[in-house]
Amino acid sequence: xxxxxxxxxxxxxxxxxxxxxxxxxxxxxxxxxxxxxxxxxxxxxxxxxxxxxxxxxxxxxxxxxxxxxxxxxxxxxxxxxxxxxxxxxxxxxxxxxxxxxxxxxxxxxxxxxxxxxxxxxxxxxxxxxxxxxxxxxxxxxxxxxxxxxxxxxxxxxxxxxxxxxxxxxxxxxxxxxxxxxxxxxxxxxxxxxxxxxxxxxxxxxxxxxxxxxxxxxxxxxxx
Numbered sequence: 001x002x003x004x005x006x007x008x009x010x011x012x013x014x015x016x017x018x019x020x021x022x023x024x025x026x027x028x029x030x031x032x033x034x035x036x037x038x039x040x041x042x043x044x045x046x047x048x049x050x051x052x053x054x055x056x057x058x059x060x061x062x063x064x065x066x067x068x069x070x071x072x073x074x075x076x077x078x079x080x081x082x083x084x085x086x087x088x089x090x091x092x093x094x095x096x097x098x099x100x101x102x103x104x105x106x107x108x109x110x111x112x113x114x115x116x117x118x119x120x121x122x123x124x125x126x127x128x129x130x131x132x133x134x135x136x137x138x139x140x141x142x143x144x145x146x147x148x149x150x151x152x153x154x155x156x157x158x159x160x161x162x163x164x165x166x167x168x169x170x171x172x173x174x175x176x177x178x179x180x181x182x183x184x185x186x187x188x189x190x191x192x193x194x195x196x197x198x199x200x201x202x203x204x205x206x207x208x209x210x211x212x213x214x215x216x217x218x219x220x221x222x223x
Contacts, residue, residue, distance in 0.1 A: 001025070004065045006051035006081045007072035008035040011097065015069060016041045029060055030072075051081040054088060062089040069095045070113075075103045079111045086112030115142070136213040147205050149177075152212070156196040157219050166190025171211050174204040 001024045005012045008030035016026045020043045027045040030036060038046045049056035051070070062068065068085040070078035078096045085091040096107045098118035107116035140149040154161065160168050165176060165188050179186040180199035186192070194200075204212055 001066045002064060003027070003067045003069065004029060004060055004062060004085075005069045005071055006030075006077070007070070007097070008032075008037070008046070009071075009073060011073075012069075012071040013041050015071060016044045020044060027060060027065075029056070052077055052084070054084060057084055057089060062091060065089070065091050067091070067093045067095065069097075071095075071097045073099055075099050075106070079106060079113070082107075083112035086114075135217070136209055138209070142203070147203050148209065150202050150204055150209060150212075152200050152202070152216055154194055154196055154198045154200060155217050155219070158194075158196070158216050159218065160194050160216060161196045162193050164191050164193055166192075168194070168215075170202075170215070171204070171208040174202055174208055174212055177201050177203055 003019055003024055004027045005016055006029045008028040012028060012030075016028055019026050020041070025045070026041070026043075027047060028041065029047045029049055029051050031048070031050040033048060036046055036048050038044070047056075047060055049059060051057065051072075062085055065085070068082065068091045070081040072078055072081075075098065078098075082094045082096045085094050093114050094112055095115045095117060096111075096113040098104045098107050098116050101118060104116065104118050107113045107118075136150050136152045138148050138150050142148065165179075170176065176188045178201045179188055179192075179194075180201070181195060181197070200216070202212065
C-alpha cells in the first residue's frame with residue numbers, strides 16, 4: 001500500500017515509521033525545508049512541497065496513493081489536503097488530523113475526510129475509559145459506516161454478569177468485538193460468561209448507544 005503523509009513533524013514521522021515497519025510505502029510531504037530530514041525516516045520518500053497546491057500533489061503522484069494522511073499542525077491545511085486528494089485525485093481513503101476540537105465538525109466527507117482523528121477527543125475518551133464503570137465511552141467514529149467504537153466496563157450489578165455473551169440480547173447491528181480482562185484480550189465466544197470488570201468493546205451505530213448502555217448497566221441508566 002502506498003501512503004502519502006502531509007506533515008513531516010513528530011506526528012507524521014511517527015506514523016511513517018509505523019507504516020514502514022508494517023511493509024507499506026510511505027511518502028512524507030512538508031513545505032518547510034527544516035522539516036525535510038530524510039535521516040529521521042530513511043526508508044520513506046521525502047518531498048519538499050505544499051500539500052495545498054495541486055501542482056505539488058501531482059508531483060507527489062497522489063493518484064497512485066491508496067491512503068492520504070493529513071497530519072500537519074494546521075487544521076486548514078489538513079482539510080484542503082484531504083479535499084484535493086479525494087476530489088482531484090480520487091484517493092480511496094483519507095485521514096485528517098484534528099488539532100483544535102472546535103474544528104472537528106468540519107472534518108467530514110463534505111471536506112473529503114473519510115476518518116478524522118481528534119487528539120483532544122481521544123485523550124478525554126481514554127481518561128473516561130480509565131475511571132468510569134457502567135458508562136459507555138465513545139473511542140472512535142467510523143465516518144463511512146455511521147458507527148462508533150465504544151467501550152463499557154461491566155459493573156458488578158449488571159444483570160448479565162456470569163451469563164454467556166451469546167445470551168445477551170444486544171441491539172441489532174451492535175457487535176461485541178473484544179473483551180479485555182485482567183490485561184488479556186479475548187475474542188468473544190457465545191458460551192463465554194461475562195465477568196464484572198470486563199472491558200467490553202463494541203462497534204455500534206450512534207443511535208443505539210443509549211440502548212446498549214441501559215441494557216448492560218440498567219441500575220445506573222434507568223433500564
